[in-house]
Amino acid sequence: MTNMKTMKKEQLMAELEVMEKRVSELEAKLGETGETIFRGADKYRKLLESLGDAVFLFRVPDGVCEYFSPSVTEVFGYTAEDFYRKPFFLMDIIHPDYFDYCKEKWQELLEGAVARSYEYKIIDPKGKERWISQSNRGITDQKGRLVALEGLCRDITASRQTEATLKESERKYRHIFEVLGEAVFLVDRKTGYILDANRTAAELYGFSVAEMLGNRLADISAEPDKTVLALKSATKQTLQLHHRKKDGSLFPVEATVSYFTQKYRKVAIVAIRDITEREHAEEALRESEARYRRLFEENVAPMLLINPDTGRIVDANPAACRFYDYSKEILRLKMIDDISILSREQILRDMERARKRECGHFYFLNRLANGEVRDVEAYIGPIEIGGEQLLSFLVHDITDRKRMEEELVKAQKLESVGILAGGIAHDFNNLLAAILGNVSLAKLNLPSDDPAYEKMNQAEKSCLQAKELTSRLITFSKGGGPLRKKVMVAPFLQDTVAFFLSGSNVRCEFEFPDFLWALEIDVGQMQQVVRHLIVNAQEAMPEGGTILVCADNVHLSSEEVPSLKEGSYVRISFKDQGVGIPREYQSRVFDPYFTTKPMGNIKGAGLGLAICYSIIKKHEGHLTLSSKLGAGTTFTLYLPASPDVSASFSQ
Template sequence: MKDQSGTNQELMQELSFLRQKLAQVEQSESRRKQTEEALQDSEARYRHLFEFINDAVLVHFIGEDGQPSRFVEVNNIACQRLGYTRKELLQLTPIDIAAPDKNSELPEIRKKLQSHGHTLLETVHLTKDGRRVPVESNIRLFNYNGQLAAMSISRDITIRKQMEEDLQRAHKLESLGVLAGGIAHDFNNLMMAVQGYMDLALLGLAPNNKVHKYLGSAQQCMAQAKELTGRLITFSMGGFPFRKSCDIAELVRDAVHRTIKGEDVKATFDFTDDLWPTEIDEQQMKQVFYNLTTNALEAMPQGGALTVRAGNVEIQGGDALPLKEGPYLRIIFVDEGIGIPEEHLAKVFDPYFTTKGMGAQKGMGLGLSVCYSVLKKHQGHITVDSRPGKETTLTLYLPAQVEQATAIDPQKSLSTGAVRVLIMDDEIHIREIERAYLEMLSYEVEDVKDGQEAIDAYKKALHSGTPFDLVILDLTVRHGLGGQLAMERLLKIDPEVIAIIASGYVDDPVIEHYGDYGFRGALKKPFNGEEMKNLVENILQRKNT
């Protein structure tokens, strides 16, 4: 039998042992709570990242056969972008949200995942309402609650794809521009000669003469050839428009009415009363409005309605448009035609892309390409949207001016008289035609074939006291001094020299920015007698005021 002290000692040891165990239990419980809190904190952070990341996150299991099963996790962005509720999206699989034309890529994706455990690719998601959303998807395999799963983080790359398509389109236009620029000069010189001789022949014929009628028809064909050349030149490198302030609303109405005349199409206009002014190349923009209206007519062979709206809009930095911030005019053409298939929307502005047959009334696929190029050179933009079978909407953006341009008073016609003009061109036919045009105005004309002869003739006339009132110089001379260098030397001889530059290279910087080179005006070949008369009289009128 143990004594009392021995019993107490055993009790103390037992108590100490229990205290140690209790301390261990408390520490274990504390660690468990800390672990739970850490897990909860981690879960909260994961959920926060999962929900608030700016990309769509979708998680789905992988079946034993390697096929994707239904989604088990989706974030808010995925729901918003695809247009589904979370409950609806969790009933779908990756195949359900893939664009049909992208389903063929799925076996290759599975193969890469099995080989590497992850893959990065570009594909297209389909929204609940059928819209296509290009995405860049980073897909990775992982273990989810003991099962093999895949997480896809998909970024919307719509804007990036638009920029890539714009760049590709610009490269195509540039390539076409090289071709157009190469043939333009000679072609325009030939048209200048043919048109000029027809003009002069018509002057010697009575209006009731059969030949007069034939030549008139030939002139109409020449005008169409000139228009086609102008459309091609629009693509060439440079090609900045000759801008001036104009009534854009009246320009649109006139172009639309002329185009639909005699057609079973009704045009409706809805323009804001206080449209901001804009500076445009009137001829180029007429072509744009003509092309858009012609497209609408061809989309409505049985007739229909064309609605044209125009208003003011401020472009902000966050807008998904390749435009600088600032004020713009927005002009919208909406037709009730057959529409454009979605797979063609990205190509409609490409040169020579067309879904039309090559019949007598069909173009060559340049219509919308011309519109795109003209808008770009005006620092504007054009977009297209379509609902096949219902309508097509084309939206134009043009930079607006803050203040209304000051109106210019009409100039009085210059009376003809003893005006001396020196013309220089290396083509004898063009010299002959220009001389005839000017002599019909009772001007005294002298012509030379290159820049050096022009300099010599100008100096001689200046020293003899019978200076030329006007000099017209051809920009490019095959074997001799061209118009630009000749002008530089003339300005050293006479800083007050009044000169016009002429060329078939209508997109050359000297033609587009003639004032920077000392010229008072520019003539784009081929030009007719009336165009030459108007410019010459305009310049001489300014000289005399």
């Protein structure tokens, strides 16, 4: 205290500047830590550890292994320690047939020629041969000298064996495939015995027709259980199996099973197609367009046939008509870009990729007849029908799945921020307490008309703002669960909104039913939610406007709203007349620290909506938004209700 009294004004100002600089550094550190630590090393470490391929880094020219990802054991059969322990360990396990080849590749590497990829065989610890595919990339120093080799190694033994089997099968049965028709069996559904078989079937399997009549269909199947289940099924189905010929060799088939009754005997018609060669399968598919039509019409998933050159919808199955809410006649008049929000150029580009089989799996946003936009997953592949080359679209609605995934990601982000904020915010509060104490002491020793006195006031105000920020951060830390008490919704909303709109150029209108269920909430926390939503609405309407606050009772079924259990809820919405939120920002508005406002002040800290989301989650509720540019934004929250207690609006 004595030292404070004897300090000069210049010393006090210098001390204050040091303190303010410390606060700024801590704020910057707080922001950068969340961004860097959680989105940096941990992200890429997990990525490397989850790869099925082995990621490596070798030094050049001494061959020392600097790094091998955990998948090295799965790929090579050896541990990373085996490679770390001895330089050029890889050369010790190379198959003798490929030793010279790999040695030549290493020599080329030393000469500066880095092969992008090559394949070789090794001997694993059990003495078995493995095929390895290696992709490489050279690393050079500032002088352009090659100093290291990095890349991926993949075990391709299975694919090599499959390739060899396919080649052998092609060599042995090429002549049969060239004249192959479709093998057909008539099978007793009850016993599974073959009642009849055509000549093509006899030629395909190597049996005579008479020999086949003494066997069951399961006898020529390598997967008899699947075959038996298929025969017993009550519906037509198509499945892929492996069948066995008379000589014992296996081959893949596509079996289409349908049924009819013959003289009181239930008979299955089993049409077998050898699908060893996809071209033969496609030719057989063109010959059986009628069968495809039945599959198309009866499929429970939406299916579309599209002309890839024009984008015109050629056909749609009943499931697609139900999904898009158009009749088949209307859909046939539309183009694919009429139901997709992508540009026509992007859609045609994706369809061209699908036609060339470069990619068959896509994610789109589709628009329904009522204007609703849904996330869809589409499997697209080429098909020829009636001599016309088309694309078949198999569509799955994944809107609810994506929402649930987004909810999980949000929860994980909040949990991560809470762990970080819980520790840092408390330490930060301690520092702020010391600063505030010193500022208060300094003010006691200054007359109110001293120029430095106003500086002290500004410093004190900044510290209090920083303290408010730390209180927001503590909201994310573990603990701090809601202290619930039962409240009536209408009076609570009216009083809270009126308080936060006091003196504002924005007015509020309320729409409540005659009766609303009561809520069990933490009043203080829920007031924070209302405050942040009201402030957001005010900032969206700087020239003034109207906020519409609505509430009603709803009973939700399971999975009707992501992350909410079945039960009774009060739904509350806040709708403004602002400019709206761009679509690209809507998925991020609840992220901690995300903001489009200027940083460097409390308003732009990016925590308001994240705090709202966290509080609603702690109340076992849900918070969502809908927004359209130029039409305003609506925030909707669901809170578990107490249906046994209700209150009239007048109360």
